[in-house]
Amino acid sequence: EPEVTQTPSHQVTQMGQEVILRCVPISNHLYFYWYRQILGQKVEFLVSFYNNEISEKSEIFDDQFSVERPDGSNFTLKIRSTKLEDSAMYFCASRVGSGNTGELFFGEGSRLTVL
Amino acid sequence: GENVEQHPSTLSVQEGDSAVIKCTYSDSASNYFPWYKQELGKRPQLIIDIRSNVGEKKDQRIAVTLNKTAKHFSLHITETQPEDSAVYFCAASTTGKLIFGQGTTLQVKP
Numbered sequence: 602e603p604e605v606t607q608t609p610s611h612q613v614t615q616m617g618q619e620v621i622l623r624c625v626p627i628s629n630h631l632y633f634y635w636y637r638q639i640l641g642q643k644v645e646f647l648v649s650f651y652n653n654e655i656s657e658k659s660e661i662f663d664d665q666f667s668v669e670r671p672d673g674s675n676f677t678l679k680i681r682s683t684k685l686e687d688s689a690m691y692f693c694a695s696r697v698g699s700g701n702t703g704e705l706f707f708g709e710g711s712r713l714t715v716l
Numbered sequence: 717g718e719n720v721e722q723h724p725s726t727l728s729v730q731e732g733d734s735a736v737i738k739c740t741y742s743d744s745a746s747n748y749f750p751w752y753k754q755e756l757g758k759r760p761q762l763i764i765d766i767r768s769n770v771g772e773k774k775d776q777r778i779a780v781t782l783n784k785t786a787k788h789f790s791l792h793i794t795e796t797q798p799e800d801s802a803v804y805f806c807a808a809s810t811t812g813k814l815i816f817g818q819g820t821t822l823q824v825k826p
Contacts, residue, residue, distance in 0.1 A: 644814075645816070649811075705814060
């Protein structure tokens with residue numbers, strides 16, 4: 602069964618460093634998302650991406666965050682200058698589209714620890 | 717902004733009993749309501765979903781009900797088993813993004 606894959610599974614970084622989290626969505630999916638989950642808390646929406654542009658973003662997704670689809674398969678989340686509060690599990694997700702319903706498939710997550 | 721409230725935050729039941737988790741949403745335009753199960757350290761996995769044109773949906777021991785007028789929806793698990801123990805999240809969607817509830821930690825005691 603196809604699945605969303607994410608790398609790295611765990612990254613430890615120093616505060617102020619740049620981090621890139623990578624995702625490979627399911628191949629025929631058209632809508633891509635990043636969510637984060639601080640330990641013990643709910644899953645929070647960061648950004649949605651469709652047709653090579655951001656379609657929606659949350660208040661969390663400030664100027665320190667960016668997303669990119671550099672080629673036909675990868676979808677990346679970059680945090681330019683990490684803060685302690687960026688420590689969380691980051692989930693990539695994708696869905697096939699169209700319309701605004703339909704199952705969202707999550708990757709296994711990338712745990713980011715900022716020291 | 718959009719908000720989803722979920723109750724209870726923790727729920728402990730005996731094996732074989734039923735469990736009910738309730739959610740309310742704020743955006744009346746929401747039209748898709750999935751439920752996810754998340755085991756410790758794992759990704760959220762869809763267990764059941766319902767669209768706004770349906771009032772109830774069942775899949776074996778799991779059912780979801782939706783009351784659009786009251787803007788609330790519920791997850792019902794019957795004949796609970798220890799392997800049902802996990803965190804359950806409800807979510808609501810208007811534009812395709814999911815807004816999640818705070819989660820319910822379900823413990824099923826053998």
